[in-house]
Amino acid sequence: xxxxxxxxxxxxxxxxxxxxxxxxxxxxxxxxxxxxxxxxxxxxxxxxxxxxxxxxxxxxxxxxxxxxxxxxxxxxxxxxxxxxxxxxxxxxxxxxxxxxxxxxxxxxxxxxxxxxxxxxxxxxxxxxxxxxxxxxxxxxxxxxxxxxxxxxxxxxxxxxxxxxxxxxxxxxxxxxxxxxxxxxxxxxxxxxxxxxxxxxxxxxxxxxxxxxxxxxxxxxxxxxxxxxxxxxxxxxxxxxxxxxxxxxxxxxxxxxxxxxxxxxxxxxxxxxxxxxxxxxxxxxxxxxxxxxxxxxxxxxxxxx
Numbered sequence: 001x002x003x004x005x006x007x008x009x010x011x012x013x014x015x016x017x018x019x020x021x022x023x024x025x026x027x028x029x030x031x032x033x034x035x036x037x038x039x040x041x042x043x044x045x046x047x048x049x050x051x052x053x054x055x056x057x058x059x060x061x062x063x064x065x066x067x068x069x070x071x072x073x074x075x076x077x078x079x080x081x082x083x084x085x086x087x088x089x090x091x092x093x094x095x096x097x098x099x100x101x102x103x104x105x106x107x108x109x110x111x112x113x114x115x116x117x118x119x120x121x122x123x124x125x126x127x128x129x130x131x132x133x134x135x136x137x138x139x140x141x142x143x144x145x146x147x148x149x150x151x152x153x154x155x156x157x158x159x160x161x162x163x164x165x166x167x168x169x170x171x172x173x174x175x176x177x178x179x180x181x182x183x184x185x186x187x188x189x190x191x192x193x194x195x196x197x198x199x200x201x202x203x204x205x206x207x208x209x210x211x212x213x214x215x216x217x218x219x220x221x222x223x224x225x226x227x228x229x230x231x232x233x234x235x236x237x238x239x240x241x242x243x244x245x246x247x248x249x250x251x252x253x254x255x256x257x258x259x260x261x262x263x264x265x266x267x268x269x270x271x272x273x274x275x276x277x278x279x280x281x282x283x284x285x286x287x288x289x290x291x292x293x294x295x296x297x298x299x300x301x302x303x304x
Contacts, residue, residue, distance in 0.1 A: 001031040004073060006083045006090065009038020009057065011220075011239025012263070015126050015246050017084050018044070019111045019266060023124030024082065025050065031079070036069060043220040047129040084114060111266045125266050126246040130225050138225035145212055146186070153185045156227055156244065157211070158235025160191040160200040166236050167200060168254045168284045168292075174207035175289040176234065176296075181210055185231060190223060190240055191215035232300060234292065237263060245270035250303045252296055256284035269303045271295065 003024060007017040014037060024031070034053040035045045045054055055072060059065050066089045073093055081098040083090040090100050101117045115123040146152035159173050177187045189205060191197045193216040201215050214226065223240075224247055227233060233244035233251040237260075241253040245267035253265045253272045259280045260272035273295050275282030 001028055001079045002076060003028065003031050003033050003080045003082060004036070004076075004078050004093070004095075005033055006036040006081070006085050006087060007041075008084065009040060009059075011041055012242045013084075013110075014038070014041040014044055015128070015239065015242035016111050016263075016266065017114065018126035018128060018246060019124045020082065020084070020114045020118055020120075022127045023115065023118065023120050024080075026124070028080075034073070034076075041220070044128065046221065047131040047134075049129070082118070105262065108262065109264065109266070110262055123266070125268065126242070127248075128224055128243070128246040130221065130228060130247065134221050134225045135228070137222065138229055141222075142226065142229060154188055154230045155180055155185045156188050156190055156230040156233040156235070156249075157204070158190045158233065158238060158240040158244070159204045160197050160215075160240075161236040161238045164200065165257050166238070166284075168236055168256070168287060170203035170207060172287070172289045172292070173204045173234075176292055177204075177208045177211065179289070179293055181208075187211040188226065188230065189213050189215060190227070190235075192240075232296060234296065241265050250296075250299050252292065252299060254284065254287065254292065255279075256282040256287070269299065271299050 005021055008014045032050055032052045035051055036055045036057055039056050042056055045051060057065050057069060066087055070089045070092055078093060078095040081090045081093055081095040083100045086100055086103045090098050099117055101114050112123050157173055157177055161167050189211045191201045205213050224243055227244050227249060228247040230249055233249055235241045237253055237255050237258045242265055244251040245265035251265050251270040255272055256275040260274050264272035273292055275284045275287040277283045
């Protein structure tokens with residue numbers, strides 16, 4: 001069985017789509033997959049079992065990237081075309097069945113909307129594959145950072161987001177981080193590449209000098225392997241938030257001017273913490289560190 005899976009180019013959307021992808025892998029255990037994704041998220045799929053081909057969709061003027069993709073896929077007769085990009089190319093391919101998930105915002109969780117399109121009675125959760133060599137690298141990397149001390153308890157903070165309005169104040173992040181430093185944990189700070197991301201993280205790093213700055217210097221696979229070894233994650237509504245939830249760690253996502261009812265982190269040990277105010281217009285400044293700390297303590301208690 002041959003399945004073509006077309007997913008997003010942005011990190012958060014691509015991680016959300018792992019729910020449907022994992023569901024399809026469970027539903028069709030003999031199927032072989034061709035995955036189409038953007039260049040920024042290709043590492044999400046590098047350790048995926050039963051992935052025959054990984055096609056990177058590089059954007060071109062006049063949408064010529066879709067024509068290039070069509071040429072690479074048109075000779076194959078597909079048993080299923082699963083298109084989460086709502087692209088016209090899916091209708092130009094030979095397929096026994098095609099499911100094209102419509103885009104745009106709508107009520108309810110995005111991941112649940114995708115699951116319904118494929119007929120899943122229960123929403124399959126995103127589950128990321130991490131290679132054994134990358135896991136070994138993460139263990140060695142953190143051991144070196146801790147001075148090879150045993151049983152160092154790491155926690156992850158992600159202070160950046162796609163827009164600054166979605167960012168919890170750096171002073172709040174620093175206060176929360178200090179609480180857990182005082183409890184014997186050590187902070188890792190994650191953020192994406194580029195000066196814009198570093199600028200968003202700079203104040204937290206200045207306020208929390210004990211934190212290990214890991215922003216913008218690691219591959220996506222390395223970040224995932226490090227997150228997997230942390231005790232918990234706290235971050236803004238962002239791709240990193242979804243990534244943390246997908247590796248199974250206790251994860252809190254902080255929501256202000258975005259809707260947790262649509263984009264809450266999906267995981268058995270993941271929760272959203274909405275800021276005070278109307279959903280989609282919450283005041284992150286008014287979301288106190290003590291509130292987030294209490295939510296985190298409750299999450300960790302439930303996780304154990």
